[in-house]
Amino acid sequence: MHVLVLEENPSTVGGKERSTLDICYSLYQRGHHIHLLYAKEGDLLPDYQKFCDQVIQINTFKISHDQSLTTHVLFRLGSNLVKIYNIRGDIVYINQYHDSLFASALALFKNIPLLCHLRHPPPQTMYKKWRFGLKSVKQFIAISHQTKQDWVNQGFPENKITVVYNGIKPTLFTLAENSSLVKNQWGIDQGTKVIAYVGRLDKSKGLETLIRGFKSVLKAGINAILLIAGKPYLENLNYQNYLEKIADELGVKTAIKFTGHLENPIWVYQISDVTVLPSLDSEPFGRSIIESMACGTPVIGSCTGGIPEILTGEFKVGLFEAGNEQDLSTVLTKVIKWRETDPTLSHRCRNHIVEHFNLDRTVNGVEQIMLNLVKK
Incomplete structure (x- = not known):
């Protein structure tokens, strides 16, 4: 053919x-x-x-x-x-x-x-x-x-x-052999939780909700940083500048790192404790969800579009109301300590993706x- x-x-x-x-x-x-x-x-x-x-x-x-x-x-x-x-x-x-x-x-x-x-x-x-x-x-x-x-x-x-x-190819997106080592390579303290967003920087992706919800996580006493990996749509830096201004006004700018576009985001997934997809609109699918989970990192995502079709079964606990920063913060706070409370979760995340996606x-x-x- x-x-x-x-x-x-x-x-x-x-x-x-x-x-x-x-x-x-x-x-x-x-x-x-x-x-x-x-x-x-x-x-x-x-x-x-x-x-x-x-x-x-x-x-x-x-x-x-x-x-x-x-x-x-x-x-x-x-x-x-x-x-x-x-x-x-x-x-x-x-x-x-x-x-x-x-x-x-x-x-x-x-x-x-x-x-x-x-x-x-x-x-x-x-x-x-x-x-x-x-x-x-x-x-x-x-x-x-x-x-x-x-x-x-x-x-x-x-x-x-x-x-x-x-x-996705499960052989490409894999569990980190030693996530602590990868964290060290990127200068992140072992006691710091890593929250990540991977995708296009666009207003429809709900990044303002994520930043505001992240502030609530820090206020809850959790030592964490937020990695935002991606670039603005059509190379327009105005939106990123706007997000940085919001972070500055909320007093969380120093805890947020914009990595820019990454051709290979696997290391971000591997060092993260949670990946977030906070879309506001009807997200058709959410590729970053299956990439992250294949790397053993759980995902929380807004309950919109095709996201609930990926986060099924036990992973429904990762769903939150789109645009609701408090709901995002509540779900994120529950999930983020899984390494201490449920260490086999990473393998269950990966198995879910290998089987279905x-x-x-x-x-x-x-x-x-x-x-x-x-x-x-």
Whole structure:
């Protein structure tokens, strides 16, 4: 099977991009042919170049909501289609609805099916261009049941959306052989509890709630630091400056460290006592949850979107009300001392992820959907 993959910016900016790379590489390992079409040169591009049959840069294929279908835009789309005329393809695969207009034109041009991965909740306003492009999608993949329901509520047919959870490589995200040693390597005192957030710095992620809840943890007499690993959306430092100002006003700035973007956040998970995902909106999944738990570090997360679909069973105790800093603080205070009270929790966290959210299960689901579409 030859898969035409559209990835506007192959980079480590977020979980969506890393998940797409994992799926594409796994499909390649299973004997399929991957052809990448991209617009911007991100830091994951060299990884794609190692296994793709073709890696082709084209003019941006993303049509923003404020762009009209002018002659110039249509000409640009047409020139891109001509550029990839000779590429063999059995299916077009996109990882965001924003690319659906160009992808639908490509699928029609090639007379092959279009598969769209729903990794975002639907926009509040579904612009005609996106709705028009999405009409050509033969099948959707949602990364959680809540994300599927969000799109069904927008009028998309339920029978065209299949849920396939994200997965990771358990051999990549592992338990620390000696977390104390790792802490020492990063200059963190053994008596200090480490709380971490890993992800994009964006208002929807609830970082203000986290910082305010963190202050309550310190007031409770817990010696802790907060690591915030990530970068602001679109390289805009204003939001990080705003968060630092809040921390300063609350008197907790010295206990918070902004690490910036990390290509490999595994060490953060391994030295942390708890990872927090305090999203305010309908978080489609939460890749940092499964990465952290695979490393043996428990997670607390807001009860929104797909997060409760990961934190199931005994891990439900890690859920708190979105935007409620006091609830976050209460749950965090209960969980943070698990190393002393429940030392086997790390292994149970990892087993939960290996069983339910490993990459092989994800690729099995995606591959089967692709094969079914190609056979039709």
